[in-house]
Each structure stands twice: as structure tokens, then as C-alpha cells.
Amino acid sequence: MMDLFDKPPVDPQENAEREPRAPSEAQERLQLALDAGAIIGTWVWSVPDDRLTADERFAEAFGLCPQRCAAGICVKDAFASIHPDDRNHVTALMNASLQHGGAFRCEYRVLRSDGQYHWTEGSGRAELDAQGRAVRFPGVLLDIEARRAAEAERDRVTAMLHTFTSAVPGVVYAKDRQGRMLVANHGTTLLIGKPPSFYLGKTDLEFLEDERQARQIMQTDQRIMRQGRPEQVEERVDMPDGTEAIWLSNKAPLFDKQGVVIGLIGSSVDVTARKTTEAALQELNRELETRVDQAVAEREAAQAALRQSQKMEAVGQLTGGIAHDFNNLLAGISGSLDLIRLRLGQGRLADAERYLGVAQGAAQRAAALTHRLLAFSRRQNLMPVPTDVNALIRGLEDLVRRTVGPSITVKVDLSSTAVTCLVDPAQLENTLLNLCINARDALKGGGCMTISTCDQWLETGPGLDPELAAGRYFTLCVADDGTGMSPQVLAKAFEPFFTTKAVGAGTGLGLSMIYGFAKQSGGQVRIESVEGEGTRVYLQLPSQAVAATPVAEVAPILPEAMAARGETVLVVDDEPSVRMFVSEVLVSHGYRVMEAADSQSGLQLLRSDVHIDLLVTDIGLPGTLDGRQMADAGRLCRPALPVLFMTGFAQPHVLEDRPLETAMAVLTKPFALERFFHGINTLLGKTPESDDAPG
Known part of the structure; x- marks a missing residue:
């Protein structure tokens, strides 16, 4: 028999060639859970290197450290928590599964952290490779303490039932075709309470005191003899002591040599005690089910309350961080404007340019903050294109x-295979730079940073987010050998506004932004870190079997090169300050401008006979139509109308479920004038390369 605790070392090459002949880990766990129910823990035992990993509930059930179980322990360490009287049985069943494959199921007692042994049931399946050697052993742990207690109580009551039944003699008798008693044993005499001379040769109607009861018995006997087949029936009989008993009778017709029914033979046993016990057990089961339902409801209510508390705590932290950072930025903007007003009143214009620069810088940082918040919430405007990540x-x-x-030494180790991902290249660049800056800060002025990529297949399970499907993913890893993170810091790394940097040295939105960007791009981000040894951050994006889109260099178009040719622009925005800003900028560059404050007013102008060359509209408009719906309705009567959408927050359906059509573009607020006019000139066909572009 294989010794669970003394296995020979496994050759790494041999181990690498072993492929299990079983479903994936997540599928196996799910099937076991469906078969068993009442799961209190899961485990996966890597047999060749004797490394058992388990979840927190398993660790709690075995009285073990959750962190050790998550990292991997020896099976021997887990077996130390099993009751000594149960270990040999568990070992024998597990060895049988390891040798031949197949399911493993065993009930045993486990010493928990409260110092008490509790009944559990382990269910799993050893996975064998092509050579029949065990490589993996996944399983689930079930709580059967309540069931074992109920079974013990049922066994006790059943033993009492058997004792009581054996003390009462059974009844055996035979009747003729007319139902007269022919022969009977001593048990019949005890049942009737009279000597045989009283009931032999008579029908039930003649010797039973209860006429209704006698007629029911005779009708049953006649039916059985008429149908010619045996039957088991329950009959209520008045006992000699005046009580009513329940008797279980097996009755069968008697045939002569020619196969003609000549009578009936029966045997009866008093099952009153058994019926009483069964009723008691049913009541006990109903009570247990009620108690279990109540416990489950209480646990779910507690979990819901905990989730709500955590949610409110996160919202409080988020809003507090936003208020703090925006107050600082608004202070810089409002202070600069106050100084400009003061200098204008004093007639001192020399410092105005400097104050304007400060205000504009604060406004740009505020815009960057909102973009990070949108990335964290997975609702930023992404422009994904097939991108060669290695080339980027x-x-x-x-x-x-x-x-x-x-x-800092920077090493770059890129995969030899060119892989394409559908991703926003600008956001991916920001993500990579953020990760590299984080690694630089962790190195504290010296060390090594490595940027690497690889293409790999990810299965469902611990290595893949439950929201993602198994498949091929391209992994970008930024690693450093710096300070690393403690488990407490690692657990909060993706929380918004959480930072270990000094006050004012960081917003705490870098990793949360990367997390949101990865999720919005259909991928995931993971962190592995050991305090004092370093950190590895993995950004994993789904691979695409398409050619990468070359990145075109777009020369900036300055406002001075954007003179209008008398075009008419319809500006629709519910925010008066934005509408005024856009309109005045357009008018100052020679455009004719019409304004509308809502979608209904804008749609009326679009459906009128007024000449309109371009629609500039916010997406989030009040009323029954948003900006996209208004533009679509307007294009029914103006099919070729160019549309420039402005948005500070784009609903997912605007861009994802309904892709932009020809001559449509999106501009995220706030924006620089260069980007604004670049979008207008592109939609109107006025680029520097155009023949009719202003000189």
C-alpha cells in the first residue's frame, strides 16, 4: 500500500509530463459540491510534491493557519487534526483512490480550534496521468455533525422499536373462501384475547366486537382472494386492553391443485410502536430542517449586513479621498483666479500669465483624477484597437x-511571439508607466526592475478571475526586488485612495485605476509580493487572432490653423458654462453657432430647414433622449451630418453596444482646445494635408 507520508521524490521532467485525466479544478469542485452539499471547505493536493492547498474554511475546520493552507502544506500536517481512531480508515480509502483513481469519500472526526472533535466528510477524486500515476487530488469538506447526531438518535429509537416488537408474538392464520378462521397460532389468541374455540370456524364479523372494523377486514380479504395476488395492508385493530393498535399484515390467496382460490393466509405484526417512532422521527426531521433554515437565514442576514457595512465603509473612504484631493485642486484654481482679479484691479498684468498657468495645471490634475476614478469604476471611454503589446x-x-x-537596472524580456490584444494603447501606456513608477518607488533608489511578457492559456480556478472565461491571455509583468508588501498592505492594494506614501506624495488611485482598466478591457490584474523581497504585478489581457493596427502619428493642429469657412455648428449641452465656452470659442474662430439646452430643442433644430454643418453635443442630456439618441434621430433627415460627442461620463451602451458610425467622434471632458479643434477639423475634412485647409 502506498504511504501517504513517505513518497519518493519526483523527477521534475517526469512531473511536467503528467497530465490529469479529469475535469478542471473548478469543474471538479463544482460537481463535488453539487453531489454533496453543505460545503465547509475545499482542497487540492498536488501529489508528486505533496503540497496541499486549501481555502480559509478548510483551515478553520482543521484548526490550521489559513495563510499556510493557502500557500500549501504537507498532507501529514492536515492528518494531525484527524481523530487518531479515524486516521487508518482515512489513509486506507485515500490510498485506494491514489492507486486506482476514482472517487474518495470518508467520514471522520476533526479537531477544531475550539478543542472539540466534529464530524466531517471528505469527498474527492484522485486524478491519474497517462501512466496511471496520481498527480492531483481535489476535494471538498462537508459538515455532517448535525446529520451524525440525528442518525445516532434515530438508531437509539430504532433499537427501542426492535426490542418492543420482539416482545410481542407475531400472528399467523389461515381463512377459508368465506373468511372463516381455519387455523391460527398463539399470537392470534393473544391478539383477540379469547381462546381458539372462540374464533376458529367463525368470520371476523362474528368474533370481533367492532362491526365496522370487521367489515373492513373482510372486504380487504375478499378483494385479495378475488384479485388472486398478495398484498400488504395496514389495519387498525382494537386490542383486548381497550387500546387501538396498527398492524401490518401480509396477506396472500390460497390455491388448490387446480389453481382455484380456496382461502387466504396471513401474517400480521404490531407496528404501532414503529409508526409512533417514525412519526416522532419525521417531526424531529422537520424540526431539524426548520432549525437549519433559520440558521442559514441568520447567516445570510449577517453576511448581507457585513457586505453593506463594507460597502458603506468603501463609499466613505472613496468620497473622503475625492473631497480631499478636489478641495486641494479647487483651492489652487480659485486662489489663482482671485489673484488674477486682484492684479487686474491693480492694473498689474505681469503676473496674470503665471497665475493662469497655476490654475490650468490644477485643472489638468483634476481632469486626471476624474479619469482615474472612471478607470477604477470601469466606465472610462476606451478606444480599443488591435495592439501589438510587445511593440508598444x-x-x-x-x-x-x-x-x-x-x-535602477531595467531588464526587458519580451516573448518571441508577437501577440495582439484588443486594448486602448494610450491607457495601456499609462498603465505600464504607473507600474514602473511604483516599482521605482519600491526600489528606493537602487535595484533591478524587469518588464516581461508571455502568452499563456489560463483555466478557470484560482489563477483566473471568476468573471472571466478560460482561454488564451497575454501577460505583461512588471517585477522588482524592492521593499515588497506585507499581507495587510497587499490585501488593500487595489482599494481607492489607499497609499503607503506620505501625505501629498500620491493619490492612491494608481493601482485601482489599473484594476478598473484591466477589468474594462476584459482581463485581470494580480499582485504577488513578499515583504523585503519584492513585488510582481501581472496584467493579463485576452489575446486576439487579428493583425495589430499600426499607430499613426497625428500632428497637432493649433487653433490659429483652424479658421472657419462660414460653417454652422449646433451646440447642445445642458450645462450653461460649457455651452457658453464651446460657443464663444467657435464664434471667435469664425463659425456660426446655434445653441440648445436639451435634446428636444436640439432635435427640433435638426428636423428644421436650418442649414447645419456639424453637431457638437453632450451625451448625458436631460429628457427622454440622450445625446446619442438625439444624433441618431437627427441623422434620419440629415444622413451625412458629422457629430462630435462630448462627455465627462459615457454610459457603456453609448459606445459598446452601439458602435460609432461614420463621421462620429467622442471627446472626453475636460479637453484642451487643440483636441477640440482637431476633432472638428477631422469631421469637417479640414486637416493640414487638405488642399483647402487654411494656410
Whole structure:
């Protein structure tokens, strides 16, 4: 028999060639859970290297450290919590599964942290490779303490029932075709309470005192003899002591040599005690079910209350962080404007340009903050295109080296295979730079940073987010050998506004933004870190079997090169300040402008005979139509009308479920004038390369 605790070392190459012949880990766990129910823990035992990983509930059931179980322990360490009287039985069943494959199921007692042994049931299945050697052993742990207690009580009551039944003699008798008693044993005499001379040769109607009861028995006997087949029936009989008993009778017709029914033979046993016990057990089961339902309801209510508390705590932290950062930025903007007003009143214009620069810088930082919040909430405007991630990294390599400084060695190890991902390249660049800056800060001025990529297949399970499907993913990893994170810091790494940096040194939105960007792009981000040893951050995006889109360099178009040719622009925005700003900028550059404050007013102008060359509209408009719906309705009568959408927050259906059509573009608020006029000139066909572009 195989010894669970003394296995020979496994050759790594041999171990690598072993492939289990079983479903995936998540599928196995799910099937076991469906078969068993009442799950209190799950485990996966890697047999070749004797490494058992388990979840927190398993660790609690075995009285073990959750962190150790998550990292992996020896099976021997887990077996130490099993009751000594049960270990040999568990070992024998587990060895049988390891040798031949197949299911493992065993009930045993486990010593929990409260110092008491509790009954549990382990259910699993050993997975064998092509050579029939065990490689993995996944399973689930079930709580059967209540069931074992109920079974013990039922066994006790059943034993009492058997004792009581054996003390009462059975009844055996035979009747003729007319129902007269022919022969009977001593048990019949005890049942009737009279000597045989009283009932032999008579029908039930003649010797039973209860006429209704006698007629029911005779009708049953006649039916059985008429149908010619045996039957088991329950009969209520008045006992000699005046009580009513329940008798279980097996009755069968008697045949002569020619197969003619000549009578009936029966045997009866008093099942009153058994019926009483069964009723008691049914009541006990109903009571247990009620108690279990109540316990489950209480646990779910407690979990819901905990989730609500955590949600409110997160909302409080989020709003507090936003208020803090925006107050700082607004202070810079409002203070600069106050100084400009003061200098204008004094006739001192020399400092106005400097104050304007401060206000504009604060406004840009505020815009960056909102973009990070949108990324964290997975609702930012992404422009995904098929992107060669390796090529993008190579293009940023020099910038990364200059950013982290000469004291940090930057190694780049890219996969040899060119892989395409459907992703917003600009956001991916920001993500990579954020990760590299975090790694630089963790290195504290010296060390090594590695940027690597690989293409891999991810299965469902611990390595893949439950919201994602198994498949091929391209992994970008940024690793450093710096300070690392403690488990407490690692658990909060993706929380918004959580930062270990000094006050004012960071917003705490970097990793949360990366998390939101990865999720919105159909991927995931994971962190592995050991305090004092370093950190590895994995960004995993789904691979695409399409060619990458080359990144075109777009030359900036300055406002001075954007003179209008008398075009008419309809501006629709419910925010007066934005509407005024956009309109005045357009008018100052020679455009004719019409304004509307809501979608209904804008749609009336679009459906009128007024000449309109371009529609500039916010997406989030009040009323029955949003900006996208208004533009679609307007294009029914103006099919070729160019549309520039402005948005500070785009609903997912605007861009994802209904892709932009020809001559449509999106501009995220706040925006620089260069980007605004670049969008207008592109939609109107006025680019620097155009023949009719202003000189």
C-alpha cells in the first residue's frame, strides 16, 4: 500500500509530463459540491510534491493557519487534526483512490480550534496521468455533525422499536373462501384475547366486537382472494386492553391443485410502536430542517449586513479621498483666479500669465483624477484597437529608463511571439508607466526592475478571475526586488485612495485605476509580493487572432490653423458654462453657432430647414433622449451630418453596444482646445494635408 507520508521524490521532467485525466479544478469542485452539499471547505493536493492547498474554511475546520493552507502544506500536517481512531480508515480509502483513481469519500472526526472533535466528510477524486500515476487530488469538506447526531438518535429509537416488537408474538392464520378462521397460532389468541374455540370456524364479523372494523377486514380479504395476488395492508385493530393498535399484515390467496382460490393466509405484526417512532422521527426531521433554515437565514442576514457595512465603509473612504484631493485642486484654481482679479484691479498684468498657468495645471490634475476614478469604476471611454503589446513596450523602453533613473537596472524580456490584444494603447501606456513608477518607488533608489511578457492559456480556478472565461491571455509583468508588501498592505492594494506614501506624495488611485482598466478591457490584474523581497504585478489581457493596427502619428493642429469657412455648428449641452465656452470659442474662430439646452430643442433644430454643418453635443442630456439618441434621430433627415460627442461620463451602451458610425467622434471632458479643434477639423475634412485647409 502506498504511504501517504513517505513518497519518493519526483523527477521534475517526469512531473511536467503528467497530465490529469479529469475535469478542471473548478469543474471538479463544482460537481463535488453539487453531489454533496453543505460545503465547509475545499482542497487540492498536488501529489508528486505533496503540497496541499486549501481555502480559509478548510483551515478553520482543521484548526490550521489559513495563510499556510493557502500557500500549501504537507498532507501529514492536515492528518494531525484527524481523530487518531479515524486516521487508518482515512489513509486506507485515500490510498485506494491514489492507486486506482476514482472517487474518495470518508467520514471522520476533526479537531477544531475550539478543542472539540466534529464530524466531517471528505469527498474527492484522485486524478491519474497517462501512466496511471496520481498527480492531483481535489476535494471538498462537508459538515455532517448535525446529520451524525440525528442518525445516532434515530438508531437509539430504532433499537427501542426492535426490542418492543420482539416482545410481542407475531400472528399467523389461515381463512377459508368465506373468511372463516381455519387455523391460527398463539399470537392470534393473544391478539383477540379469547381462546381458539372462540374464533376458529367463525368470520371476523362474528368474533370481533367492532362491526365496522370487521367489515373492513373482510372486504380487504375478499378483494385479495378475488384479485388472486398478495398484498400488504395496514389495519387498525382494537386490542383486548381497550387500546387501538396498527398492524401490518401480509396477506396472500390460497390455491388448490387446480389453481382455484380456496382461502387466504396471513401474517400480521404490531407496528404501532414503529409508526409512533417514525412519526416522532419525521417531526424531529422537520424540526431539524426548520432549525437549519433559520440558521442559514441568520447567516445570510449577517453576511448581507457585513457586505453593506463594507460597502458603506468603501463609499466613505472613496468620497473622503475625492473631497480631499478636489478641495486641494479647487483651492489652487480659485486662489489663482482671485489673484488674477486682484492684479487686474491693480492694473498689474505681469503676473496674470503665471497665475493662469497655476490654475490650468490644477485643472489638468483634476481632469486626471476624474479619469482615474472612471478607470477604477470601469466606465472610462476606451478606444480599443488591435495592439501589438510587445511593440508598444519597446517604444516606451527609453522613456521608462529615463523615468526610473540610472540607479535602477531595467531588464526587458519580451516573448518571441508577437501577440495582439484588443486594448486602448494610450491607457495601456499609462498603465505600464504607473507600474514602473511604483516599482521605482519600491526600489528606493537602487535595484533591478524587469518588464516581461508571455502568452499563456489560463483555466478557470484560482489563477483566473471568476468573471472571466478560460482561454488564451497575454501577460505583461512588471517585477522588482524592492521593499515588497506585507499581507495587510497587499490585501488593500487595489482599494481607492489607499497609499503607503506620505501625505501629498500620491493619490492612491494608481493601482485601482489599473484594476478598473484591466477589468474594462476584459482581463485581470494580480499582485504577488513578499515583504523585503519584492513585488510582481501581472496584467493579463485576452489575446486576439487579428493583425495589430499600426499607430499613426497625428500632428497637432493649433487653433490659429483652424479658421472657419462660414460653417454652422449646433451646440447642445445642458450645462450653461460649457455651452457658453464651446460657443464663444467657435464664434471667435469664425463659425456660426446655434445653441440648445436639451435634446428636444436640439432635435427640433435638426428636423428644421436650418442649414447645419456639424453637431457638437453632450451625451448625458436631460429628457427622454440622450445625446446619442438625439444624433441618431437627427441623422434620419440629415444622413451625412458629422457629430462630435462630448462627455465627462459615457454610459457603456453609448459606445459598446452601439458602435460609432461614420463621421462620429467622442471627446472626453475636460479637453484642451487643440483636441477640440482637431476633432472638428477631422469631421469637417479640414486637416493640414487638405488642399483647402487654411494656410
